[in-house]
Amino acid sequence: MSYRRIRVLIVDDSAVVRRTLSEILSSDPAIEVIGTASDPFAAADRMREQVPDVITLDIEMPGMDGLTFLQKIMSQHPIPVIICSSLAEEGAQSTLRALELGAVDIIAKPRLGTQQFLQEASVRLCDAVKAAAAARLRPYTPHRTVEPKLTADAVLARATHAMLETTEKVVVIGASTGGTEALRSLLEALPADAPGIVIVQHMPEVFTRAFANRLDTLCRITVKEAESNDTVLRGRALIAPGNHHALLKRSGARYFVEIKDGPLVSRHRPSVDVLFRSAARYAGGNAVGVILTGMGDDGARGMLEMKEAGAATIAQDEATSIVFGMPNEAIKRGAVDVVLPLQSIADSILSHAR
Numbered sequence: 001m002s003y004r005r006i007r008v009l010i011v012d013d014s015a016v017v018r019r020t021l022s023e024i025l026s027s028d029p030a031i032e033v034i035g036t037a038s039d040p041f042a043a044a045d046r047m048r049e050q051v052p053d054v055i056t057l058d059i060e061m062p063g064m065d066g067l068t069f070l071q072k073i074m075s076q077h078p079i080p081v082i083i084c085s086s087l088a089e090e091g092a093q094s095t096l097r098a099l100e101l102g103a104v105d106i107i108a109k110p111r112l113g114t115q116q117f118l119q120e121a122s123v124r125l126c127d128a129v130k131a132a133a134a135a136r137l138r139p140y141t142p143h144r145t146v147e148p149k150l151t152a153d154a155v156l157a158r159a160t161h162a163m164l165e166t167t168e169k170v171v172v173i174g175a176s177t178g179g180t181e182a183l184r185s186l187l188e189a190l191p192a193d194a195p196g197i198v199i200v201q202h203m204p205e206v207f208t209r210a211f212a213n214r215l216d217t218l219c220r221i222t223v224k225e226a227e228s229n230d231t232v233l234r235g236r237a238l239i240a241p242g243n244h245h246a247l248l249k250r251s252g253a254r255y256f257v258e259i260k261d262g263p264l265v266s267r268h269r270p271s272v273d274v275l276f277r278s279a280a281r282y283a284g285g286n287a288v289g290v291i292l293t294g295m296g297d298d299g300a301r302g303m304l305e306m307k308e309a310g311a312a313t314i315a316q317d318e319a320t321s322i323v324f325g326m327p328n329e330a331i332k333r334g335a336v337d338v339v340l341p342l343q344s345i346a347d348s349i350l351s352h353a354r
Contacts, residue, residue, distance in 0.1 A: 005032040006133045009052035011043045011069075012036070012084060013061045020110050021056060021084065021125070024118075028126040040069035051077070054132045056084045057103070059094050067098055074102040080132035084109055085207075092210030099180045104135045104322060108204040123267055131177040131295030135322045138181075169195045169353040170232055170255050170287055172248060172279045172306075174272030176202040176294025178322025182342055183292070184215060187237060189346035192220040195288070195353040196232035198240070198248055198257055198279075200270045202294065205242035212239045228259040240270040247278035248287075255283065266298035272326070276302025285310030288352045290345060291336070292316045294326035304335035312352045313337045314345055 008031055010021050018036040025031045034050050037043035039061050055073070059066035066083070073079055081103045085095045095106055105128045110121040171194075175183055179201045187197075203211060208225050215223040215237070224230075226238035226246050232255035240246030240257075245265070247258045265271035272291070276299055279287040289306045291299045293316055307313045313336050315327040320342040330336050340348055 003030070005030055006129060007032050007034045007050070007053045008129055009034055009043060009046060009055045010036040010084075011038075011040065011055060011061075011066070012058040013038050014058075017058070017084070017109055024110065024122045024125050025129060027122065028129075031126060031129055040064040040066070040072075043069070047077075052079060054129050055079055055081045056107070056129075057081050057098075058084055058109075059091060059098060067094060067101065070098055070101050070103060074137075078102065078137045080104050080135050080137065082107055082128050082132050085204075092207050093214075095207060096180070096210055096214050102137060104132045104137075105177050106203060106207055120264060120269075123264065127267060127295065128177070131323050131325070134295060134325070135177060138322065167286060168234075168253070168255070170248065170279070170283050171195050171197040171290065171349055171353075172275050172283075172287060173197060173199045173290040173292065174201075174275065174294070174299040174302075174326065175199070175292035176268075176272075176296065176298065176323070176326055178293035180211060182316065182320075182322070184218065185342055186290075186292070186345055187215055187219045187221060187223065189343070190219065190221055190349070192235050194221050194235060194350065196234055196255060197221075197237035198226065198232060198246060198275060199237055200240045200246060200272045200275045200299075202268050202270070202298070203242050205244075208239050208242040215239075226257045226259060228257065230257050232256060240275065243269055245270050245274045247274060248282055249278065250282040266301075267296060268298050272299030273302040276306050280305040280309040280311065283311070287311040288349055289313045290315075290349065291327050291330050292342075293321035293323055295323045296325050297329035299326050300329040300333050300335060303330045304333050307335050307337065314348055315339045316345065317341050 022033045035046045057066045082105045083098045083103045212223045212225040223237045245260045266273045315336040318324040
């Protein structure tokens, strides 16, 4: 039986980047590069001839910027878009805005560096395209407005962590394609004294810090990019930094995170499996594991270990997932206690924490 390959259009003003992306994607037998374009106008002309399944899009381009082009695509003819961005702090906010507007993923522009870097970039890029091709696109929904964080919230967070006991619940969350908006929705629903949270979202380095800072302005809990030895506190979520694994550890009654280098695990760094396995080992029945939208099976093995260690485990349902791969793999392994729509997961976390 023959399968139609995933048709990709590459839009980038750099000829070197267009050529590198084309070579990487064309090396995968499941992917066909149907064309490249140096700007959105050339891309629009190309799309009149043949509609791609997935577009890789640079944000900073002459003539029309990528965000404007993305808005036009999403309003007129929605197609899965992957933002291909350089690893620059100043571009991170625009990239996060693109995710809010409907882009399904971010990848880092491949650098002409070491062989290992290009091999890892190839794995990530081809996986991102396959995930995007399977993604269920959603209309853009604006953020709700939130009250600025009040001093009382900060006092509450400080007051409770001194009373940490080994019965304190800790939440670990894993997400990939579609996860940035799913995490926003989930974390916005949590109260200021929610249990401490550690998150792995598949995302390149630099962007995780901007993403954490963005969430911190939207949520009642505080959100920050995790650093080694950060304490897991009530009222705070820690997001694993891109390109590093995050582990949950415990010293006496104190939970903390360890940030480590290492190989790709389940094709990812950070890996949900690494975080979940560490939660099984160090938190056991005091942990709550949540697996959200994403392609592949990262997190399924680790969630099964969590369940076997006595943790509560929750998976996002198919109807609200952009890509149902990761939750479905965990469900198929028997690792999941309950399958819930995204909007019900915050209440479930809180009921387990009580």
